Amino acid sequence: MQPAMAADLPVKARPAPVVAAVYGWEGFYIGGNFGYSWGRARTDLDGTLRQQVFRTAGPDLVFDSGPLAASFGQSSANVDGWIGGGQIGFNWQRDRWVYGIEADIQASGEKGSSSASFTTPIVNFQGIVPGQVLTLTADHKLRWFGTLRPRIGMVQDRVLFYVTGGLAYGELESNFTATSSLPGTTATIVSSRNTRFGWTVGAGAEAALWDRWSAKLEYLYMDLGRFGGSGVSASTNQLNTPLVGFNTVTTFTGTASTRFTDHIFRVGLNYRFGPAAVTARY
Numbered sequence: 001m002q003p004a005m006a007a008d009l010p011v012k013a014r015p016a017p018v019v020a021a022v023y024g025w026e027g028f029y030i031g032g033n034f035g036y037s038w039g040r041a042r043t044d045l046d047g048t049l050r051q052q053v054f055r056t057a058g059p060d061l062v063f064d065s066g067p068l069a070a071s072f073g074q075s076s077a078n079v080d081g082w083i084g085g086g087q088i089g090f091n092w093q094r095d096r097w098v099y100g101i102e103a104d105i106q107a108s109g110e111k112g113s114s115s116a117s118f119t120t121p122i123v124n125f126q127g128i129v130p131g132q133v134l135t136l137t138a139d140h141k142l143r144w145f146g147t148l149r150p151r152i153g154m155v156q157d158r159v160l161f162y163v164t165g166g167l168a169y170g171e172l173e174s175n176f177t178a179t180s181s182l183p184g185t186t187a188t189i190v191s192s193r194n195t196r197f198g199w200t201v202g203a204g205a206e207a208a209l210w211d212r213w214s215a216k217l218e219y220l221y222m223d224l225g226r227f228g229g230s231g232v233s234a235s236t237n238q239l240n241t242p243l244v245g246f247n248t249v250t251t252f253t254g255t256a257s258t259r260f261t262d263h264i265f266r267v268g269l270n271y272r273f274g275p276a277a278v279t280a281r282y
Helices: none
Strands: 019-023 027-055 061-064 068-094 097-119 133-156 159-180 185-187 189-210 213-238 246-272 277-281
Touching: 027 097, 027 133, 027 159, 027 213, 068 133, 068 246, 097 159, 133 189, 133 213, 133 246, 159 185, 159 213, 159 246, 189 246
Parallel strands: none
Antiparallel strands: 019 277, 027 061, 027 068, 027 246, 068 097, 097 133, 133 159, 159 189, 185 213, 189 213, 213 246
């Protein structure tokens, strides 16, 4: 009896690769978006305080405390509001993986304010000058912002899930008002508008609707860093203090710098110029 040879054994055919049509995301796209944003402006306030006593009958200076270090510490403001804008981008697709880059620009209605107070030291000169409370109010408005971000994602049916992150930039307007609890306050209002560059990171999902249209839902965290210091000042002239015939002038000068961060939620609609489907093997 002849032994069976290995070559005579039946060989199972290798299964053919599964070929499926995957929704196509490759190519240029353009669209619009709107949403709401919850920002946070943290302002550091520092400066110097100076108290001088003059005779009422003349300009004679009879007491000068010299510059005294003063610190308001930090105040925080919620800077919230609606946002809206447009985006443009390009995708490269390899089977179910999608790689892309996107740029957007946003108009912003985000605004908010905060205040911090500081009690001046008491000056002794033939009596006691009552303490006063200096209050600095900061009003912030994010006028506009934009991002430039790479994206990477995976296609599931007709939905693209992705993560993203990159460059962020925007313009913050801040208005500072210094006031005193004493009558006769002269408040100096300082306004500053600065553009800063920072970073952003986030994630989203984009679903194909029909033909070349798709809708997206996206979250971004944005950090624009610290906006440069702005000068603020306030002065008060307290008559007949500490005694009749004398005036006490208190002057505050300082700087305020603000760091801005933001939580952005938005929905958008895109029109794509690429093919509607691609072939994937797996």
